[in-house]
Amino acid sequence: xxxxxxxxxxxxxxxxxxxxxxxxxxxxxxxxxxxxxxxxxxxxxxxxxxxxxxxxxxxxxxxxxxxxxxxxxxxxxxxxxxxxxxxxxxxxxxxxxxxxxxxxxxxxxxxxxxxxxxxxxxxxxxxxxxxxxxxxxxxxxxxxxxxxxxxxxxxxxxxxxxxxxxxxxxxxxxxxxxxxxxxxxxxxxxxxxxxxxxxxxxxxxxxxxxxxxxxxxxxxxxxxxxxxxxxxxxxxxxxxxxxxxxxxxxxxxxxxxxxxxxxxxxxxxxxxxxxxxxxxxxxxxxxxxxxxxxxxxxxxxxxxxxxxxxxxxxxxxxxxxxxxxxxxxxxxxxxxx
Amino acid sequence: xxxxxxxxxxxxxxxxxxxxxxxxxxxxxxxxxxxxxxxxxxxxxxxxxxxxxxxxxxxxxxxxxxxxxxxxxxxxxxxxxxxxxxxxxxxxxxxxxxxxxxxxxxxxxxxxxxxxxxxxxxxxxxxxxxxxxxxxxxxxxxxxxxxxxxxxxxxxxxxxxxxxxxxxxxxxxxxxxxxxxxxxxxxxxxxxxxxxxxxxxxxxxxxxxxxxxxxxxxxxxxxxxxxxxxxxxxxxxxxxxxxxxxxxxxxxxxxxxxxxxxxxxxxxxxxxxxxxxxxxxxxxxxxxxxxxxxxxxxxxxxxxxxxxxxxxxxxxxxxxxxxxxxxxxxxxxxxxx
Numbered sequence: 071x072x073x074x075x076x077x078x079x080x081x082x083x084x085x086x087x088x089x090x091x092x093x094x095x096x097x098x099x100x101x102x103x104x105x106x107x108x109x110x111x112x113x114x115x116x117x118x119x120x121x122x123x124x125x126x127x128x129x130x131x132x133x134x135x136x137x138x139x140x141x142x143x144x145x146x147x148x149x150x151x152x153x154x155x156x157x158x159x160x161x162x163x164x165x166x167x168x169x170x171x172x173x174x175x176x177x178x179x180x181x182x183x184x185x186x187x188x189x190x191x192x193x194x195x196x197x198x199x200x201x202x203x204x205x206x207x208x209x210x211x212x213x214x215x216x217x218x219x220x221x222x223x224x225x226x227x228x229x230x231x232x233x234x235x236x237x238x239x240x241x242x243x244x245x246x247x248x249x250x251x252x253x254x255x256x257x258x259x260x261x262x263x264x265x266x267x268x269x270x271x272x273x274x275x276x277x278x279x280x281x282x283x284x285x286x287x288x289x290x291x292x293x294x295x296x297x298x299x300x301x302x303x304x305x306x307x308x309x310x311x312x313x314x315x316x317x318x319x320x321x322x323x324x325x326x327x328x329x330x331x332x333x334x335x336x337x338x339x340x341x342x343x344x345x346x347x348x349x350x351x352x353x354x355x356x357x358x359x360x361x362x363x364x365x366x367x368x369x370x371x372x373x374x375x376x377x378x379x380x381x382x383x384x385x386x387x388x389x390x391x392x393x394x395x396x397x398x399x400x401x402x403x404x405x406x407x
Numbered sequence: 408x409x410x411x412x413x414x415x416x417x418x419x420x421x422x423x424x425x426x427x428x429x430x431x432x433x434x435x436x437x438x439x440x441x442x443x444x445x446x447x448x449x450x451x452x453x454x455x456x457x458x459x460x461x462x463x464x465x466x467x468x469x470x471x472x473x474x475x476x477x478x479x480x481x482x483x484x485x486x487x488x489x490x491x492x493x494x495x496x497x498x499x500x501x502x503x504x505x506x507x508x509x510x511x512x513x514x515x516x517x518x519x520x521x522x523x524x525x526x527x528x529x530x531x532x533x534x535x536x537x538x539x540x541x542x543x544x545x546x547x548x549x550x551x552x553x554x555x556x557x558x559x560x561x562x563x564x565x566x567x568x569x570x571x572x573x574x575x576x577x578x579x580x581x582x583x584x585x586x587x588x589x590x591x592x593x594x595x596x597x598x599x600x601x602x603x604x605x606x607x608x609x610x611x612x613x614x615x616x617x618x619x620x621x622x623x624x625x626x627x628x629x630x631x632x633x634x635x636x637x638x639x640x641x642x643x644x645x646x647x648x649x650x651x652x653x654x655x656x657x658x659x660x661x662x663x664x665x666x667x668x669x670x671x672x673x674x675x676x677x678x679x680x681x682x683x684x685x686x687x688x689x690x691x692x693x694x695x696x697x698x699x700x701x702x703x704x705x706x707x708x709x710x711x712x713x714x715x716x717x718x719x720x721x722x723x724x725x726x727x728x729x730x731x732x733x734x735x736x737x738x739x740x741x742x743x744x
Contacts, residue, residue: 103495107564108460108495108627109491109494109553118451120449120554122536123537124505124537124538124539126507128543131544154445155445157446158444158445166460171743199459200459200461202550204465204468205468207466207467208467208545211507213505215461215503215552220448406419
């Protein structure tokens with residue numbers, strides 16, 4: 071948002087790095103060298119594998135500054151990455167923050183982006199180990215790399231779903247897509263789906279619980295929507311899928327919003343992105359293991375379908391006792407055009 | 408460069424990822440999960456520390472597509488990161504590639520960026536373990552994260568220079584800055600400083616040799632120029648520096664170019680960036696250890712100055728038997744304005 075507030079244009083990179091440091095807790099002992107050298111030096115965790123992911127938020131593509139407060143930009147940039155670690159069942163450990171900054175960015179907005187990032191990092195014990203700041207002649211770009219750890223046989227990957235495995239999703243669906251539309255329509259960003267869109271809660275704890283009791287045969291996060299997740303999990307496992315549309319845990323506010331727009335809540339909840347829930351496949355004999363995850367977890371786990379030997383991807387719908395199959399909708403965003 | 412060639416606008420992310428895969432060698436056994444899952448899973452190297460760095464190239468800031476061929480963009484994006492690992496004495500291992508792509512980017516140019524990246528990766532045994540592709544409504548952004556490994560007591564950091572330590576630089580100075588100017592003036596990108604600017608060779612081998620014989624008390628790379636490096640190394644060590652201007656290994660073609668422009672080659676070689684050489688401090692008693700690095704290394708190592716207890720940063724010049732001190736010039740680029 072252009073304003074008359076001081077911008078970062080007059081500041082050197084070192085001044086901005088100093089502003090970042092103010093938000094950071096003391097580094098842990100395993101972070102041998104952190105911010106301020108050519109690279110970070112990290113002691114690996116004992117008997118663990120490293121898990122690495124990178125994801126970028128680009129202004130005008132992933133967020134609109136007219137309704138996305140700067141602290142939400144920082145929160146989301148880290149959250150979408152922590153969601154990837156959660157999908158693998160990994161414990162988050164550190165992040166690297168690479169930003170391309172328009173020179174018209176207000177210093178206060180820069181600080182707020184960092185504050186949003188640092189607040190979420192503190193919740194999950196993630197330490198900022200390094201990064202890069204550069205000028206952008208175009209949009210604001212926030213590129214985050216995260217590293218976590220997982221025990222060798224606990225990692226959850228996309229491959230591994232087998233015919234007969236049941237499919238489950240965490241939390242609720244559709245809030246990301248509905249929240250974005252509600253914000254675009256002028257809704258405040260303080261409640262319901264708008265909050266879920268602006269400040270998604272990555273399912274880190276649930277991912278750790280699921281990895282610990284090794285319930286899932288496969289899993290991934292739903293950053294690009296459930297339909298996209300089903301497609302990828304099915305392809306990686308070489309299975310088909312039948313989804314029970316009536317079982318989908320559609321967020322009630324999102325459902326009401328979709329209905330008010332004249333949209334089909336099932337189709338929208340399948341195709342809409344930005345939910346950052348987890349999709350897992352579980353062998354029927356391991357179903358009991360979900361009880362512990364449900365008991366100690368902070369979110370619902372809902373059975374939504376089953377993997378099949380037949381390769382079709384089907385959404386089974388029943389309305390007023392009448393059943394029919396619909397095709398899995400495509401993702402809402404896919405191309406680079 | 409806009410052209411009538413097919414652009415990436417019609418392609419899905421998966422299609423671009425498939426194009427990237429074609430350039431990659433088979434993954435090593437330590438890369439347990441690579442491209443295609445939510446995150447990469449990596450087996451840590453035994454008895455090594457992890458070394459992590461991230462650096463972005465932004466179109467219009469770090470490269471100009473009018474004279475930077477796409478394969479050079481890919482090469483440089485990885486090279487600037489490998490230079491950071493070289494500075495720490497680390498063995499490169501893997502990279503994550505995050506790109507924000509304008510939809511007008513030609514598919515051929517996308518392929519060439521990847522080819523340039525993959526060629527350099529193959530030289531240093533770096534494996535692409537994951538990444539992210541997104542649309543950019545503005546410039547092309549290539550953000551690379553690298554991870555390497557180093558033995559616990561071998562890592563070279565910026566802190567550690569002591570009064571009396573001698574300062575050395577690898578290779579030649581000024582070619583990056585001169586090369587950029589020559590390209591801007593219409594020079595072909597096929598020789599001398601222009602090549603050094605477009606396709607810098609990170610000093611990975613020299614960094615490893617120096618770390619192995621533990622010659623340096625401190626070190627860093629010269630991505631932002633020697634003057635910037637001296638400032639940071641001196642600040643991190645709590646020392647002053649006296650540089651002997653006559654000893655600076657100025658690239659002969661760069662010197663000729665600076666003189667033709669009426670510029671002072673010493674000042675320009677101090678302030679100019681993009682050289683990606685290493686600056687190290689070495690205790691006088693460890694000077695002998697440089698012999699091995701010189702013998703087995705692929706580049707010159709030149710003594711250029713000394714660290715002092717007095718905190719001043721001084722460049723000592725001698726012309727025609729007359730000596731004087733000049734102030735260390737500021738970096739050529741610093742602000743976000």
